[in-house]
Amino acid sequence: xxxxxxxxxxxxxxxxxxxxxxxxxxxxxxxxxxxxxxxxxxxxxxxxxxxxxxxxxxxxxxxxxxxxxxxxxxxxxxxxxxxxxxxxxxxxxxxxxxxxxxxxxxxxxxxxxxxxxxxxxxxxxxxxxxxxxxxxxxxxxxxxxxxxxxxxxxxxxxxxxxxxxxxxxxxxxxxxxxxxxxxxxxxxxxxxxxxxxxxxxxxxxxxxxxxxxxxxxxxxxxxxxxxxxxxxxxxxxxxxxxxxxxxxxxxxxxxxxxxxxxxxxxxxxxxxxxxxx
Amino acid sequence: xxxxxxxxxxxxxxxxxxxxxxxxxxxxxxxxxxxxxxxxxxxxxxxxxxxxxxxxxxxxxxxxxxxxxxxxxxxxxxxxxxxxxxxxxxxxxxxxxxxxxxxxxxxxxxxxxxxxxxxxxxxxxxxxxxxxxxxxxxxxxxxxxxxxxxxxxxxxxxxxxxxxxxxxxxxxxxxxxxxxxxxxxxxxxxxxxxxxxxxxxxxxxxxxxxxxxxxxxxxxxxxxxxxxxxxxxxxxxxxxxxxxxxxxxxxxxxxxxxxxxxxxxxxxxxxxxxxxxxxxxxxxxxxxxxxxxxxxxxxxxxxxxxxxxxxxxxxxxxxxxxxxxxxxxxxxxxxxxxxxxxxxxxxxxxxxxxxxxxxxxxxxxxxxxxxxxxxxxxxxxxxxxxxx
Numbered sequence: 001x002x003x004x005x006x007x008x009x010x011x012x013x014x015x016x017x018x019x020x021x022x023x024x025x026x027x028x029x030x031x032x033x034x035x036x037x038x039x040x041x042x043x044x045x046x047x048x049x050x051x052x053x054x055x056x057x058x059x060x061x062x063x064x065x066x067x068x069x070x071x072x073x074x075x076x077x078x079x080x081x082x083x084x085x086x087x088x089x090x091x092x093x094x095x096x097x098x099x100x101x102x103x104x105x106x107x108x109x110x111x112x113x114x115x116x117x118x119x120x121x122x123x124x125x126x127x128x129x130x131x132x133x134x135x136x137x138x139x140x141x142x143x144x145x146x147x148x149x150x151x152x153x154x155x156x157x158x159x160x161x162x163x164x165x166x167x168x169x170x171x172x173x174x175x176x177x178x179x180x181x182x183x184x185x186x187x188x189x190x191x192x193x194x195x196x197x198x199x200x201x202x203x204x205x206x207x208x209x210x211x212x213x214x215x216x217x218x219x220x221x222x223x224x225x226x227x228x229x230x231x232x233x234x235x236x237x238x239x240x241x242x243x244x245x246x247x248x249x250x251x252x253x254x255x256x257x258x259x260x261x262x263x264x265x266x267x268x269x270x271x272x273x274x275x276x277x
Numbered sequence: 278x279x280x281x282x283x284x285x286x287x288x289x290x291x292x293x294x295x296x297x298x299x300x301x302x303x304x305x306x307x308x309x310x311x312x313x314x315x316x317x318x319x320x321x322x323x324x325x326x327x328x329x330x331x332x333x334x335x336x337x338x339x340x341x342x343x344x345x346x347x348x349x350x351x352x353x354x355x356x357x358x359x360x361x362x363x364x365x366x367x368x369x370x371x372x373x374x375x376x377x378x379x380x381x382x383x384x385x386x387x388x389x390x391x392x393x394x395x396x397x398x399x400x401x402x403x404x405x406x407x408x409x410x411x412x413x414x415x416x417x418x419x420x421x422x423x424x425x426x427x428x429x430x431x432x433x434x435x436x437x438x439x440x441x442x443x444x445x446x447x448x449x450x451x452x453x454x455x456x457x458x459x460x461x462x463x464x465x466x467x468x469x470x471x472x473x474x475x476x477x478x479x480x481x482x483x484x485x486x487x488x489x490x491x492x493x494x495x496x497x498x499x500x501x502x503x504x505x506x507x508x509x510x511x512x513x514x515x516x517x518x519x520x521x522x523x524x525x526x527x528x529x530x531x532x533x534x535x536x537x538x539x540x541x542x543x544x545x546x547x548x549x550x551x552x553x554x555x556x557x558x559x560x561x562x563x564x565x566x567x568x569x570x571x572x573x574x575x576x577x578x579x580x581x582x583x584x585x586x587x588x589x590x591x592x593x594x595x596x597x598x599x600x601x602x603x604x605x606x607x608x609x610x611x612x613x614x615x616x617x618x619x620x621x622x623x624x625x626x627x628x629x630x631x632x633x634x635x636x637x638x639x640x641x642x643x644x645x646x647x648x649x650x651x652x653x654x655x656x657x658x659x660x661x662x663x664x665x
Contacts, residue, residue, distance in 0.1 A: 094371070096369065096374065183371065213389065216389070217389060224382075227367060227382065229367075229369070230303065230424075231386075232301075232365075232384045232385065232424075234300075236300050238278075238295045238297055238417075239282070240280065240282025240333070
């Protein structure tokens with residue numbers, strides 16, 4: 001049902017969740033059930049006869065089954081066709097630094113906001129517990145608490161969200177020496193169960209449409225920080241034509257222009273400033 | 278500041294753009310005193326390098342004076358005179374530590390893109406498409422030099438700009454190409470392309486012990502310059518190159534052959550026409566006419582060295598000949614940082630004066646005209662140095 005507009009489904013889902021039992025119907029089948037059921041109900045009502053009424057009742061039942069995703073017949077037969085699965089992403093990178101050093105970087109969880117593109121901050125509450133703040137869609141943020149469940153110095157660090165959290169998420173990072181003078185093989189594994197409310201959406205977004213690519217890029221950033229001491233960037237460099245306009249404005253404002261020649265595209269601001277003074 | 282911006286095929290313009298600023302703690306800003314147009318810039322000018330964007334600032338051969346350094350840069354200080362390698366390297370990865378600076382893991386912000394195309398991304402390069410990082414180049418008044426803790430070489434004051442400018446690219450590129458030839462004392466080396474890289478390769482081959490060097494080209498000025506460097510000139514406009522090389526080496530073939538031309542080889546006859554047509558309809562991205570000849574000419578067990586730039590896919594390369602003769606192929610972007618000091622020493626000792634290659638000195642304002650002239654090899658144009 002995920003492709004319906006959320007403004008429509010949100011109140012419906014909330015209402016449904018209160019009375020419904022576990023989802024055991026696949027999403028395609030739920031669609032079919034809802035549409036066919038509604039059509040049948042409308043047709044039945046339009047007949048205004050006993051059989052029409054019966055058809056309407058069957059239709060309503062089908063529609064309800066579609067909306068709730070719970071089918072009593074499936075339940076009594078022990079069938080579950082819902083496709084709620086965990087997403088598991090695993091990526092590996094070789095970093096030209098000793099395992100201990102990389103472990104220490106990672107164990108200082110607050111560093112991880114530099115690694116994960118969508119994580120804004122990680123705060124350690126104590127040695128075991130940490131609070132994560134991540135970017136959510138539409139400029140919002142979302143938070144969850146994670147606890148460390150495995151910690152072997154220089155080898156492995158694993159964490160998972162607490163049970164009362166609305167994000168179901170597990171992760172681990174493993175460090176293995178790559179061999180003579182070749183640094184450390186670092187393996188990151190992330191697992192999450194979609195969807196689990198707003199926070200779950202944020203975790204899903206953190207992993208993007210292509211979770212493997214996202215995680216590979218996050219690990220690349222980790223490697224760059226540890227090997228090169230910085231993440232390479234060209235953001236804010238000059239370019240010709242339309243692309244320079246924003247930088248020009250900023251430079252003009254901050255009086256940063258060094259060369260003798262003035263910049264084209266004088267910003268509108270200066271005219272307004274003139275008027276104000 | 279003024280900078281040369283790329284807008285499309287044969288469309289480059291000098292424009293006023295914002296000055297560069299420090300973006301990372303080990304950056305430096307260099308006020309450029311001399312900058313050159315590279316033969317490989319012509320591949321951009323001709324529109325054969327993908328992932329260029331309108332407004333990109335070109336130029337990867339430049340030098341000048343440091344005017345600002347980032348907080349964490351402890352190596353450079355304001356006032357230092359430096360030449361900047363065209364490859365941007367981090368110094369800390371496996372490849373940098375092996376001296377394979379152009380294979381640096383950490384300096385290409387668009388590494389994911391290059392990973393897709395090439396398997397693994399190499400180093401970022403100034404002014405050479407977004408595939409290579411999209412860094413603004415040095416045909417400008419100022420340039421931001423990222424990872425400036427690692428790349429730039431401090432220069433003594435007693436050498437002129439033109440004696441040291443080419444340490445940024447073509448001198449090391451020609452030298453590495455000659456090193457890649459696996460030259461043994463007295464060897465014969467055949468070099469296709471007597472452009473600036475070819476010229477440095479000729480001189481480097483002799484420095485490395487070559488007995489004879491053949492220079493193959495069809496531009497008279499370049500052949501003359503090659504002869505001045507000690508090479509034997511072969512004009513492929515009026516000679517059958519393969520025959521001549523076979524005769525000159527007593528039926529053995531040159532020990533090493535070098536393709537210092539790359540993806541836009543002109544060539545003659547049916548195969549050249551075939552390449553042009555395939556390239557124009559995008560069935561082939563690069564024209565490998567010279568590479569084919571180099572493989573064909575090379576002696577058994579010899580080496581083919583490829584400093585000429587290739588970007589994509591080529592057809593009808595005689596891999597059978599290369600296999601049958603047991604040829605070694607060596608190629609790649611130059612590991613510039615590895616050669617900076619040793620080659621500066623050779624310049625200081627007077628073993629070579631790189632300024633010999635300069636044919637034109639122009640103002641940055643005239644850069645578009647300089648590109649057009651260099652492209653058509655008019656007026657004996659071998660190498661243009663621009664003064665901002």
